[in-house]
Amino acid sequence: MSGLVMPAPKADVLARRAQIIADLRAIVPGEGVIDTEAEMRPFESDGVTAYRQLPLVVVLPSTTEQVSKVLAYANANGIPVVPRGAGTSLSGGALPLEDGILLGMGKFNRILDIDFANRTVIAQPGVTNLGITTAVAHEGFYYAPDPSSQIACTIGGNVGENSGGVHCLKYGLTTNNVLGVEMVLITGEIIRLGGKHLDSGGLDLLGLIVGSEGLLGVVTEVTVRILKKPETARAVLLGFPSSEAAGACVAAIIAAGIIPGGMEMMDRMMVHAAEAFLGAGYPLDVEALLIVELDGPEAEVNHLIDRVAEIGDGLGCMTLRASTSEEERVAFWAGRKAAFPAVGRISPDYLCMDGTIPRKALPLVLKRMEEMSEKYGLRCGNVFHAGDGNLHPLICYDANTPGELEKAEAFGADILLLCVEVGGVLTGEHGVGVEKRDLMPSMFNEIDLAHQERLKCAFDPEALLNPGKVFPVLHRCAELGRMHVSGGKLPFPELPRF
């Protein structure tokens, strides 16, 4: 791994490894504790394979009680804990620590309750995202957030990362679709937040848990809302001679009051890569391709498809095709969904970035990225959740060429800094993890970060849960707790008061 500094392992924990393993076996009997190098190997990295580390030990609990005991034990003995779902994180959120327990939640794989009348599902955290939809599809329902890893990623991991997907603009992220959790604190205490009802009054701890990247607690049960699958979905393919024109079309669609179910943009390189990979039928003469999907009642979809087509036509689109069958709609998406493997075919390795920008900044950002691409001598393609401004540049490199990974990482960091510079953010849906941790000061100053860390301190004062993630420097809570307000009497005479 290149230049990534993780917290120094605690020598005393490493020295007690045999005893710790024996103690954990007493809590989670049988095959639930894994300590051989060969068996721990599959857990050494997540979706960011550039970073690898064998954990101290892998623990795979199967009950909330076991999770509670493992965390209480870790807390009493000063042992870090890294929670892990399916290990599909794209930010290194589940990267193990040498002195840490890797807590795999895969055995929590049951759906506990399906309630169509109240439109909720209660699932254990190891149930896959798609598994929830599959469980309710026979009644025409689905779970809306659909990260591209949905076949593998778990709902517990989705809660940790506040995962998105291509339908976020209309249906929201994980946080908008989670109603409740059962969670174990580092002390081993178990709390329940929310339930089948909507908003609780007062402070919203649940909203803080979602997207906390495993730093606040371990979720052992999740209640989500499910929605009726739209009656119809149709997509329009619009090709443009420039990214500016495509961007203008996106803005015009939204200005017309239309919120599409999905609105994706691909640049020329990605269109060509996808076409070469599976022959999706994309036009090869365009600089930018938009896929706009409308979903809902049939009459509405047909009406809006016509309006989107009119808008595209008025803005000089070169290609305009509306799907007339489900097969055709799926074909329109096939190329976009295969974007990553398609890049994998034209480049030995690639980094997938994840910044969000105000949409109007797209032409500027694309132009600057082209300049960076030249500077670093690395190709870069772009897929873009155009509706919500979430950009996924794919930086092509060859890990076997010495220095190229470092160059790709520097290119990626430059892109994210550019996103912040134009008013956007470092990560739209992949999380900070270890990957973007050291860039946090580009978005937040010390006071901003200290306020976030104080939330961490309320949950985990000894910083045992997933240390080394999200925060560039984790301060000691005692230090953060002190208040330095001076002045004694401050009359602020100029302040209007009456």
Next chain:
Amino acid sequence: MSERLCPRDEADVVEAVRWAVSNERTLDVAGSGSKASLGRHIQTDATLELKGLSGVTLYEPEELVLSAKAGTPVAEIEALVAASKQMLAFEPMDFGPLLGVAPGGGTLGGLIACNLAGPRRPSAGAARDHALGVRAVSGRAEAFKAGGRVVKNVTGYDLPRGLSGSYGTLAAFTELTIKVLPRPETVETLLVLGLDDAAAAGVMSAAVGSYYDVSGAAHLPAEVAGQIPVVAEAGMGVTALRLEGVKPSIVHRRGKLEAMLRTHGTLSFLDEAASLAFWRAVRDVEPFAFPEGGALDTAPAIWRISVAPMAGPAVGAALREIGARCLYDWAGGLVWVEMPGTEPHSARVRAAVAGAGGGHATLIRASAAARAGEEVFQPLDPITGALIARMKSGFDPGRVLSPGRIYAGV
């Protein structure tokens, strides 16, 4: 009589909090004061009145984003976005009518601090689902920011969401960035008449769980429906299903829903103008309104109860036994309860909620004495309570910002 501090900008807010911390004085964090009687009744040394921090600082309709100073009137923001055919999709209710103050008085900061929502909550979310970014001053007399101006953002903890609903107890907002959305072109409402509460919950569940995008589902028992002019003449219970969007879609959906529900009761219909009036009345709970300027100590107690939608009628039944009146929104999941008198009957309400599978009951309107003594919000288990107290200590160690507004001692 407590003092009023009226800062003009963020630096003033920092200075005011610094004064409070240094002198161990407490501040009641307020916008315009329109929701002053919401939450636990507290007494502070001074009121920090943020309405002087006013004005929209950024509005980009095509980016679906708006930023404004915390004290900006909600009415000003709603008028501004309406001119671009947009809206605050969470349909924030106006507490004015319920609390006996003039309508239209709230500020953006108050709207987020109290996490307001309306009938569109089940489909569009509450204020917290639309809070993208905040600038605020914590009880450490430090200005900080969190979140951003884009809708998709997982950079750091979601403090904008976490501070929504904090009633000023963790930080005083100075500027907020929210998501705005296109307004539906038109709206119509399908009414099913004469249903009892339980049957209405079944109809609302079927409608909301259908393909036909119902963006509001409310049930008003006859005695409550009788107080909303556009449906009063039905003379019986009214179950209302709202359809919003483009006209051809509404025609299609209405036809499908009519076919689906024909056997359940007499169907009726509200056009656009009547629908707007009706849903505003539901949003602001107008049937339980209290005359402007009236003494709340004499007003019937009001509860806002959030439960699983199908559990709503059981809660309602338990409380109607003692003469309460109910209005159901959110397909049954939000039960507004007006008690027969000023007595809140807290134990009875808590028992009804627990008996219906759990949820959250908030005492909205009651005498200051009742709100000082009773648990206004849903009581917390000791572990969660300790967690929230630690959060308070992190953000406001001196307990100067609206201490006790949500929970005693916090």
